[in-house]
Amino acid sequence: MNSVDALVDSLREKLPSDELTQLEGRFSYPLNDPLEKLNGIYRAQNHLTRSQVNEIVQWKTGGRDGERFVKENKDDEVKQFTEAAAHLADNYTEFPERAADCLKSMKRVHYPVASAILTAWNPNEFGIIDIRCWSALHNLTGLKKFNRGKRTLFKQDEFRLYILILRRWSDLGGVTPRLIDKALWQYDRETSVRR
Secondary structure, three states: OOHHHHHHHHHHHHOOHHHHHHHHHOOOOOOOOOHHHHHHHHHHHOOOOHHHHHHHHHHHOOOOOHHHHHHHOOHHHHHHHHHHHHHHHHHOOOOHHHHHHHHOOOOOOOHHHHHHHHHHHOOOOOOOOOHHHHHHHHHHHOOHHHOOOOOOOOOHHHHHHHHHHHHHHHHHHOOOHHHHHHHHHHHHHHHOOOO
């Protein structure tokens, strides 16, 4: 048994599928989640436009980076990066960080926004990495690797571990990575004192 399997087994004991589903049902992230709408569009176009990615940037950053994203990224580059990321996501599933790193080539896109874009592409393979989800993993496991401290940016190895955890949990629990990330976010919201 590898370390991800052992970690997921422990997490599943603490949050079985029925509890994940209940937590996801109470999910209360700010409204206007564009991911479901953009999933069909992304699939049909095989890329996203700058304005479509900006919807995700605005939503995920609470509006902080939207204006700068539009100013600092060109339409054709956004199309190129989102198309390449979709290809990488589908063809290199064992390396989810490749698709995210491709998206991070755009300015104002870090792992949380990249994970949201990838979740719009395929919520059955990706979920959104977020400080609340990471904090939930820390609270559920007590492991130091999930203690963020004062750092604000996620690293590549943290993104990879997170996606592998979500995928394995999804495989064993019969729920999507997106449902799990919503449940983790809500779990942290309900159980943690906000910093």
